[in-house]
Amino acid sequence: xxxxxxxxxxxxxxxxxxxxxxxxxxxxxxxxxxxxxxxxxxxxxxxxxxxxxxxxxxxxxxxxxxxxxxxxxxxxxxxxxxxxxxxxxxxxxxxxxxxxxxxxxxxxxxxx
Amino acid sequence: xxxxxxxxxxxxxxxxxxxxxxxxxxxxxxxxxxxxxxxxxxxxxxxxxxxxxxxxxxxxxxxxxxxxxxxxxxxxxxxxxxxxxxxxxxxxxxxxxxxxxxxxxxxxxxxxxxx
Numbered sequence: 001x002x003x004x005x006x007x008x009x010x011x012x013x014x015x016x017x018x019x020x021x022x023x024x025x026x027x028x029x030x031x032x033x034x035x036x037x038x039x040x041x042x043x044x045x046x047x048x049x050x051x052x053x054x055x056x057x058x059x060x061x062x063x064x065x066x067x068x069x070x071x072x073x074x075x076x077x078x079x080x081x082x083x084x085x086x087x088x089x090x091x092x093x094x095x096x097x098x099x100x101x102x103x104x105x106x107x108x109x110x111x112x
Numbered sequence: 113x114x115x116x117x118x119x120x121x122x123x124x125x126x127x128x129x130x131x132x133x134x135x136x137x138x139x140x141x142x143x144x145x146x147x148x149x150x151x152x153x154x155x156x157x158x159x160x161x162x163x164x165x166x167x168x169x170x171x172x173x174x175x176x177x178x179x180x181x182x183x184x185x186x187x188x189x190x191x192x193x194x195x196x197x198x199x200x201x202x203x204x205x206x207x208x209x210x211x212x213x214x215x216x217x218x219x220x221x222x223x224x225x226x227x
Contacts, residue, residue: 033214042202043156045214056214090155092215101215103148103156 002027004093004104012110013081021076021107025093031055032074033101034066037088049074050097081111114139116186116203118218126226131175131190133221135203138184145186146204146215147177156202162186173197198225 005024013019025032031050035043036059045058049068060066063081068074072093078085088108092101119134137143147159160171167179177188186203200220206213 035215042217042219043215045216048214058214092156098144098213100146100158100161102158105155 004091004102006089006091006104006107008107009105010108010110012112014112015081015083017081017111019078019081019109021078021089021091021109023074023076023091023093023104025072025074025091026095026102029093029095029102030072031094031097031099032068032072033092033094034060034074034076035090035092035103037090037106038084039087041087043090046076055097078109083111085109086111114143114205114207114216116145116205116216116218118201118203118221120221121219122222122224124224124226125193127195128192131188131193131197131223133188133201133203133223135177135186135188135218136184137186137203137205139205139207141207144206144213145177145179146206147171147175147186147188148202148204148217150200150202150220152199159188159201193223193225195225195227198223 033048034046037043046060048056052068066076088106090106092103094101115138145162148156160169162179170176203218204215206215
Protein backbone atom coordinates (compact mmCIF):
# COMPACT_ATOMS: atom_id res chain seq x y z
CA UNK A 1 0.00 0.00 0.00
CA UNK A 2 1.12 3.53 -0.71
CA UNK A 3 2.61 5.38 2.23
CA UNK A 4 3.39 8.96 3.12
CA UNK A 5 6.30 10.27 1.06
CA UNK A 6 8.68 12.89 2.35
CA UNK A 7 11.42 14.63 0.46
CA UNK A 8 14.23 15.09 0.77
CA UNK A 9 15.15 12.34 3.22
CA UNK A 10 18.27 14.17 4.30
CA UNK A 11 19.13 17.85 4.14
CA UNK A 12 22.19 19.77 5.27
CA UNK A 13 22.02 23.53 5.56
CA UNK A 14 24.10 26.33 7.01
CA UNK A 15 22.87 28.69 9.73
CA UNK A 16 20.60 31.47 8.45
CA UNK A 17 19.78 29.53 5.29
CA UNK A 18 16.28 28.44 4.28
CA UNK A 19 14.90 24.95 3.76
CA UNK A 20 11.74 23.51 2.25
CA UNK A 21 10.47 20.09 3.26
CA UNK A 22 7.82 18.36 1.21
CA UNK A 23 5.16 15.84 2.20
CA UNK A 24 2.97 13.78 -0.09
CA UNK A 25 0.12 12.16 1.85
CA UNK A 26 -1.38 8.76 1.26
CA UNK A 27 -3.73 8.98 -1.76
CA UNK A 28 -7.17 10.35 -0.79
CA UNK A 29 -5.94 11.55 2.59
CA UNK A 30 -6.98 15.16 3.10
CA UNK A 31 -5.27 15.98 6.40
CA UNK A 32 -1.56 16.44 7.00
CA UNK A 33 0.40 17.03 10.18
CA UNK A 34 3.99 18.11 10.80
CA UNK A 35 6.04 17.00 13.78
CA UNK A 36 9.59 17.78 14.88
CA UNK A 37 11.72 15.23 16.74
CA UNK A 38 14.93 16.55 18.23
CA UNK A 39 17.81 14.21 19.11
CA UNK A 40 16.68 11.84 21.86
CA UNK A 41 13.34 13.63 22.12
CA UNK A 42 9.74 12.65 21.50
CA UNK A 43 8.01 14.07 18.42
CA UNK A 44 6.45 17.50 18.96
CA UNK A 45 3.46 18.69 16.95
CA UNK A 46 4.09 21.72 14.76
CA UNK A 47 1.06 22.35 12.57
CA UNK A 48 -1.75 20.60 10.70
CA UNK A 49 -3.95 21.20 7.67
CA UNK A 50 -7.36 19.86 6.75
CA UNK A 51 -8.71 20.42 3.25
CA UNK A 52 -5.98 22.98 2.56
CA UNK A 53 -6.82 25.10 5.60
CA UNK A 54 -4.69 25.31 8.72
CA UNK A 55 -6.55 23.40 11.42
CA UNK A 56 -4.26 23.41 14.42
CA UNK A 57 -0.99 24.98 15.44
CA UNK A 58 1.54 23.77 17.96
CA UNK A 59 5.01 24.83 18.89
CA UNK A 60 6.00 26.07 15.46
CA UNK A 61 8.49 28.96 15.41
CA UNK A 62 7.49 32.14 13.58
CA UNK A 63 10.43 31.47 11.22
CA UNK A 64 8.57 28.43 9.93
CA UNK A 65 5.51 28.43 7.70
CA UNK A 66 3.58 25.70 5.97
CA UNK A 67 0.78 25.20 3.55
CA UNK A 68 -1.26 22.48 1.93
CA UNK A 69 -1.83 22.59 -1.81
CA UNK A 70 -4.77 21.63 -4.00
CA UNK A 71 -3.34 18.14 -4.53
CA UNK A 72 -3.11 17.83 -0.70
CA UNK A 73 0.65 17.74 -0.57
CA UNK A 74 2.19 20.01 2.01
CA UNK A 75 5.39 22.01 2.31
CA UNK A 76 7.13 23.20 5.46
CA UNK A 77 9.25 26.30 4.85
CA UNK A 78 11.96 27.09 7.33
CA UNK A 79 13.90 30.36 7.25
CA UNK A 80 16.82 31.79 9.20
CA UNK A 81 17.81 28.29 10.22
CA UNK A 82 19.40 27.83 13.63
CA UNK A 83 21.54 25.02 14.99
CA UNK A 84 18.63 24.01 17.20
CA UNK A 85 16.48 23.33 14.17
CA UNK A 86 18.51 20.18 13.51
CA UNK A 87 15.98 17.41 13.93
CA UNK A 88 13.93 14.73 12.25
CA UNK A 89 10.81 16.24 10.71
CA UNK A 90 7.88 13.90 10.27
CA UNK A 91 4.80 14.37 8.19
CA UNK A 92 1.69 12.33 8.87
CA UNK A 93 -1.55 12.07 6.95
CA UNK A 94 -5.06 10.90 7.69
CA UNK A 95 -8.42 10.56 5.98
CA UNK A 96 -10.54 13.06 7.81
CA UNK A 97 -9.66 14.82 10.98
CA UNK A 98 -10.23 11.98 13.41
CA UNK A 99 -8.76 9.09 11.49
CA UNK A 100 -5.49 7.37 12.36
CA UNK A 101 -2.38 9.32 11.43
CA UNK A 102 0.14 7.48 9.28
CA UNK A 103 3.67 8.77 9.46
CA UNK A 104 6.21 9.23 6.73
CA UNK A 105 9.86 8.18 7.07
CA UNK A 106 10.92 11.69 8.04
CA UNK A 107 13.37 14.26 6.75
CA UNK A 108 16.58 14.58 8.74
CA UNK A 109 17.65 18.21 8.75
CA UNK A 110 21.15 19.07 9.88
CA UNK A 111 22.04 22.73 10.37
CA UNK A 112 25.77 23.46 10.49
CA UNK B 113 -4.67 19.47 28.52
CA UNK B 114 -3.79 16.01 27.44
CA UNK B 115 -0.60 14.20 28.29
CA UNK B 116 0.92 10.76 28.55
CA UNK B 117 3.56 9.54 30.95
CA UNK B 118 5.73 6.58 30.11
CA UNK B 119 7.26 4.92 33.14
CA UNK B 120 10.82 3.89 32.46
CA UNK B 121 12.92 5.42 29.73
CA UNK B 122 14.71 2.12 29.22
CA UNK B 123 13.43 -1.43 29.67
CA UNK B 124 15.57 -4.51 29.15
CA UNK B 125 14.17 -8.04 28.95
CA UNK B 126 15.51 -11.42 27.93
CA UNK B 127 14.52 -12.97 24.64
CA UNK B 128 11.35 -14.98 25.20
CA UNK B 129 10.36 -13.03 28.32
CA UNK B 130 7.26 -10.92 28.83
CA UNK B 131 7.44 -7.35 27.59
CA UNK B 132 5.57 -4.73 29.63
CA UNK B 133 5.83 -1.05 28.74
CA UNK B 134 3.85 1.27 30.98
CA UNK B 135 1.83 4.29 29.93
CA UNK B 136 -0.56 6.48 31.89
CA UNK B 137 -2.62 9.18 30.28
CA UNK B 138 -4.34 12.36 31.33
CA UNK B 139 -7.27 13.70 29.35
CA UNK B 140 -10.32 15.78 30.15
CA UNK B 141 -12.24 14.21 27.29
CA UNK B 142 -12.46 10.62 26.04
CA UNK B 143 -9.12 9.96 24.41
CA UNK B 144 -7.78 8.12 21.46
CA UNK B 145 -4.67 6.23 22.59
CA UNK B 146 -1.85 4.86 20.47
CA UNK B 147 1.40 2.98 20.65
CA UNK B 148 3.98 3.74 17.99
CA UNK B 149 7.32 2.00 17.44
CA UNK B 150 10.43 3.64 16.03
CA UNK B 151 13.36 1.55 14.87
CA UNK B 152 16.76 3.26 14.69
CA UNK B 153 16.91 5.95 12.01
CA UNK B 154 13.42 5.16 10.86
CA UNK B 155 9.94 6.68 11.01
CA UNK B 156 7.07 5.99 13.37
CA UNK B 157 5.03 2.87 12.81
CA UNK B 158 1.61 2.43 14.37
CA UNK B 159 1.50 -0.66 16.59
CA UNK B 160 -2.09 -0.34 17.78
CA UNK B 161 -4.76 2.17 18.72
CA UNK B 162 -7.68 2.46 21.13
CA UNK B 163 -10.75 4.36 19.95
CA UNK B 164 -13.38 3.27 22.52
CA UNK B 165 -14.34 -0.05 21.04
CA UNK B 166 -12.85 -3.08 22.83
CA UNK B 167 -10.68 -2.22 25.82
CA UNK B 168 -8.16 -4.92 24.89
CA UNK B 169 -6.54 -3.89 21.64
CA UNK B 170 -4.44 -6.23 19.56
CA UNK B 171 -1.77 -4.82 17.32
CA UNK B 172 0.93 -5.93 14.97
CA UNK B 173 3.91 -8.13 15.83
CA UNK B 174 2.09 -9.82 18.71
CA UNK B 175 1.67 -6.68 20.82
CA UNK B 176 -1.48 -5.77 22.68
CA UNK B 177 -2.60 -3.07 25.09
CA UNK B 178 -5.44 -2.77 27.56
CA UNK B 179 -7.30 0.47 28.19
CA UNK B 180 -8.13 0.80 31.90
CA UNK B 181 -10.13 3.93 32.56
CA UNK B 182 -10.09 3.45 36.34
CA UNK B 183 -6.29 3.42 36.30
CA UNK B 184 -5.91 5.86 33.37
CA UNK B 185 -3.48 3.37 31.89
CA UNK B 186 -2.74 1.91 28.49
CA UNK B 187 0.15 -0.48 29.06
CA UNK B 188 1.70 -2.34 26.14
CA UNK B 189 2.49 -6.05 26.46
CA UNK B 190 3.89 -8.91 24.44
CA UNK B 191 4.05 -12.44 25.87
CA UNK B 192 7.41 -13.39 24.40
CA UNK B 193 10.08 -10.88 23.36
CA UNK B 194 12.00 -11.30 20.14
CA UNK B 195 15.32 -9.74 19.28
CA UNK B 196 13.63 -7.79 16.49
CA UNK B 197 11.46 -5.98 19.08
CA UNK B 198 14.40 -3.82 20.15
CA UNK B 199 13.30 -0.27 19.37
CA UNK B 200 11.92 2.94 20.86
CA UNK B 201 8.24 2.79 21.81
CA UNK B 202 6.03 5.85 22.14
CA UNK B 203 2.67 6.01 23.85
CA UNK B 204 0.49 8.81 22.49
CA UNK B 205 -2.89 10.45 22.97
CA UNK B 206 -5.18 12.62 20.91
CA UNK B 207 -8.58 14.15 21.56
CA UNK B 208 -11.55 12.24 20.29
CA UNK B 209 -13.76 14.13 17.94
CA UNK B 210 -11.81 17.36 17.64
CA UNK B 211 -10.68 18.74 14.33
CA UNK B 212 -7.37 17.55 12.96
CA UNK B 213 -6.36 16.25 16.35
CA UNK B 214 -2.69 16.56 17.05
CA UNK B 215 -0.99 13.63 18.68
CA UNK B 216 0.80 14.19 21.96
CA UNK B 217 3.61 11.74 22.50
CA UNK B 218 5.15 10.42 25.66
CA UNK B 219 8.88 10.65 26.16
CA UNK B 220 9.45 7.15 24.84
CA UNK B 221 10.74 3.88 26.24
CA UNK B 222 13.74 2.20 24.71
CA UNK B 223 13.30 -1.57 24.71
CA UNK B 224 16.43 -3.72 24.69
CA UNK B 225 16.35 -7.49 24.28
CA UNK B 226 19.03 -9.64 25.90
CA UNK B 227 19.97 -12.89 24.11
